[in-house]
Amino acid sequence: MLISWRGGPGAPRLLLSLLLLAVWEAGSGQVHYSVPEEAKHGTFVGRIAQDLGLELAELVPRLFRVASKGRGDLLEVNLQNGILFVNSRIDREELCGRSAECSIHLEVIVDRPLQVFHVEVEVTDINDNPPVFPESEKRIIIAESRPPETRFPLDGASDADIGVNSALTYRVYPNDYFTLDTQNNREQTSSLSLVLRKSLDREEIQEHSLLLTASDGGKPELTGTVQLMITILDVNDNAPDFDQLIYKVRVLESTVNGTLVIKLNATDPDDGTNGDIIYSFRRPVSPAILYAFSINPDNGEVRTKGKLDFEEKKLYEIPVEAVDKGNIPMAGHCTILVEVLDINDNAPEVTITSLALPVREDAQVGTIIALISVSDPDSGANGQVTCSLTPQVPFKLVSTFKNYYSLVLDSVLDRESVANYELVVTARDGGSPSLSATASVSVDVADVNDNAPTFAQPEYTVFVKENNPPGCHIFTVSARDADAQGNALVSYSLVERRVGERALSSYVSVHAESGKVYALQPLDHEELELLQFQVSARDAGVPPLGSNVTLQVFVLDENDNAPALLPPGPGGGAGAVSQLVARSVGAGHVVAKVRAVDADSGYNAWLSYELQAAAGAARSPFRVGLYTGEISTTRALDEADAPRQRLLVLVKDHGEPALTATATVLLSLEDSGQAPKASSRASAGVAGTETALVDVNVYLIVAICAVSSLFVLTLLLYTALRCSAPPSEGACGPGKPRLVCSSAVGSWSYSQQRRQRVCSGEGPPKADLMAFSPSLPPCLSSAEERSVIEADYIPKILVLLFL
Structure with a gap:
């Protein structure tokens, strides 16, 4: 900027002051413009770049931009010339309503360095809204006896503009009898009245037709009109008069029907029927007023008629008129403002929207099950709602927004433990006393295959x-x-x-x-x-x-195998074999032994030996061991005994029924010192050999030890059977299993190799092991089986042990 200056000695000081003032104004960044509303697009507002002290060439490099705190599309800046202009239609009434001040605040921002300027654009009002009356025609009835200066209230016009543009002036013409009076009250509202200037004469003029015009203060001014139709009535010349124009009443919404709201009192100085007043709602009456209130036409009592509901209507404006009973009725008017006070009379409402039901039992924690919304039409604390869930596990409520909740999975589900949850959502407001509402949610748990059979x-x-x-x-x-x-x-x-x-x-x-x-x-x-x-x-x-x-x-085992006899030794054939026995042997001397085996087990394999007596034969000097098969002398042999003895030994098992085998032993008695030998012939030819007999004393010691061990084992097994006695399933029939206990008592001829099904015919004799199992009938119960064991099996074992 080029500044030329001429002056006296004080000129430099003045120039410096002007420069400082310009710099201070540019640094403050506060610029004020004004623009009229409804300005056309492109209307010039101001040279904003110049007024802010910015060069036009700097606008683009310094990123000149404008931000509006309101609508940002109303104003725009041309970056080429730095001019602020109107971009779109500006309606002051839409932007600020009836506010006295209306401005658009802009922030102008430039970079390098960063600077922020505040620009205020005032939107000035123009007269673009005409005055509007509530109705186009107004009918007024006036008695001819009304004195001058009588006032008749009129409904004024309204103007959406402000200031001078909304300053209304009224005029009526022709106006020989009437004039207008406008007064402002403390509530900042104006009342318009039609004032009678001189007495009326119905015989001269029965009806007056006036045109009421409202003009605003704009340039050019705009006007609105209403036609006043005034009917002049004769006689009754005093109208009822209320002591107030506006009555304000507060009523609780819980007020019962018939409750007195207000008692109106209008006075009429006339006498007789001209002073009798009838109260009524001024027509037209809204249906809401007729539903909620009633008025007594005789005494002016206004009472509740229907149920008041704060949530439906908070304020009632009831126009009332009092009409006398004169030949020419006259009316007085007032307005009742009934404010309905809220009480906590609405319980919360709960709405549940199911999302994913049923819920899989393997659903992750945090899964949303349902959405819940609550509402309460009451106001204040009466309308503040909180939600709770019972029972809580394994779910919880999570607040997602105001009055919105999510039902969320809070812990792991197990359908096998709980297959269904009945949840109750309780919504409670903050009133006193508070009201609540509940909603039930049935959550089914869907099965997944997480359990093996x-x-x-x-x-x-x-x-x-x-x-x-x-x-x-x-x-x-x-x-x-x-x-x-x-x-x-x-x-x-x-x-x-x-x-x-x-x-x-x-x-x-x-x-x-x-x-x-x-x-x-x-x-x-x-x-x-x-x-x-x-x-x-x-x-x-x-x-x-x-x-x-x-x-x-x-x-x-079943007894399906007969005993099988073993040959006495090498050289034995199928025929009878002679055995030499010295006559000098004494009583109890073992002269031979019969050996047999049985493929069965238990009792079925437990063999016993009997000596069959020949028919007509004398008493034999020999006997056979019941369980050993050893043939021994019963007495000393003498000369009277036959030199050849034929013995028939019957081998029998203990099965049911018992199976047998027969062995024939031929003994030759000689008077010599040779060692006795025995031979046997088996009825069934079984291969195998048996060596010399074991010494009797050694055999007895081994047998006693074995029997003692088996006796202890038998007692232990007996005790186990008595204590447990598990149910068993019989042969060919269903039932519960039981533990098997193998008996230690069996055939005397069984060796310890019996389990391998191998019978050895060579080598020294083995220590005999008695092993048998109880013979049980088919399909016995556990109790019956135990009784059989106790009655049959145990006594036999004990007998064997003591033998």
């Missing part, structure tokens, strides 16, 4: 008698799956394996649905004493889950 126990013991019929049902397995529907549908199958040279499926099968286990062929105890296998249970879930159970099928 389980058996009651990991292993079952089953007893089946040998020689069972093919297809015999021997046991039923049952697995339980805690899941539901298809996830709990269990199917059964065998876990295939080899049993010796054959597949397991050739022995047993299992029904896929019922779990029944069948024996496909007759079982042989001598071939297979124990069949152990696994049954698998699988559910129908995806993926399927399963578990296995072990079945131990013990094949119980």
Whole structure:
């Protein structure tokens, strides 16, 4: 900026002052403009860049921009010339209403360096709204006796503009009888009255038609009109008069019907019927007023009629008129403002929107189950609502927005523990006393396949008698799956394996649905004493889950094998074999021994020996041991005894029924010192040899030790059976398994190699082991089986032990 200056000695000081003033104004950044409303697009507002002290060339490099705190599209700046202009239509009434001040605040921002300027653009009002009356025609009835200066209230016009543009002036013409009077009251409202200037004469003029015009103060001024139709009535010349023009009343919304709201009192100086007043609502009457209130036409009492509801209507403006009963009725007017006060009469409302039901039991914590919204039409604390949830676990309420909640999963679900939750959402307001509302939410938990089928126990013991019929049902397995529907549908199958040279499926099968286990062929105890296998249970879930159970099928022995005799030694043939016995032997001397084996077990393999007497023969000097098969002398031999003795030994097991075998022993008595020898012929030719007999004393010691051990074992087994007595499943019949306990008592002729089914005929005699199992009838219950063992099995063992 080029400044030229000429002056005297004080000129430099004055120039400096002007420069400082310009810099201070530019630094403050406060610029004020004004623009009239409704200005056209492009209307010049001001040279904003110049007024802010900015160069035009700096506007773009310094990122000159304008931000408005209100609507930013009303004003715009041309960056080429720095002029602020009108960009779009500005309506002051829309922007600021009837506010006396209306401005658009702009912030002008430039960078390098950063500067912020505040610009205020005042929007000035223009006269673009004419005055408007509430109705186009007004009818007024005036008695001719009304004195001058009588006032008749009129409804004034309204103007949306402000200031001078809304300053209304009224005139009426022709106006020989009437004039207008405008007064402002303390409530900042103006009242317009039609004032009678001189007495009326109905006989001269019966009706006056006046045009009431309202003009605002704008340039050019705008006007609004209403037609006043004044009817002049004769006689009754005094109208009822209220002591107030406006009555203000407060009523609780809980007020019962018939409650007195206000008692109006209008006075009329006339006498007789001209002074009798009838009160009524001034027409037209809104339906809301007619529903809520009633007025007594005789005494002016206004009472509640219908239920008041603060939430529907908070304020009633009731126009009332009092009309006398004169021949020419006259009316006085007032307005009742009834303010309805709120009470806590509305309980909260709960709305539940389900999102994902049922909920999978493997749903993650934090999953949203449902959306809940609450509302209360009351005001203040009466309308403030809080929500709670009962019971809380495993869910909780999370507030997402005002009066909006989410039902959220708070912990892990388990359908097998709880399949359904009945939740109650309670909404309670802040009134006193508070009101509440509840809503129920039924949350079903959907099953997932998270439980494998389980058996009651990991292993079952089953007893089946040998020689069972093919297809015999021997046991039923049952697995339980805690899941539901298809996830709990269990199917059964065998876990295939080899049993010796054959597949397991050739022995047993299992029904896929019922779990029944069948024996496909007759079982042989001598071939297979124990069949152990696994049954698998699988559910129908995806993926399927399963578990296995072990079945131990013990094949119980039946007496289906007769005793088999063993030859006495090398050189023995099928015919009778002679044995030399010295006549000099004394009583109790062992001269021979019969050996036999039985392929069965238990009682069925427990053998006893009897000496059969020949018909017509004298009493034999020999006897046979009941359980040893040893043939010994009963007395000393003499010359009277026949030189050749033929002995018939009957070998019998203890099965039901018992099976037998017969052995023939030929003894030759000689008077010599040779050691006695014995031979036997088996009725069934079984290969094998037996060596010399064991010394009797050693044998007795070994036998006593074995018997003592077996006695202790027998007592322990007996105690276990008495204490546990688990139920058992009989042969060819379903039932619960029991623990098998092998007895230690068996055939005297069994050696310790009996378990391998090998009978040795060579070498020294083995220590005998008695082993047998109780002979049980088919399909016995556990109690019956125990009684059989106690009544039959235990006494026999005790007898054997003491023998």
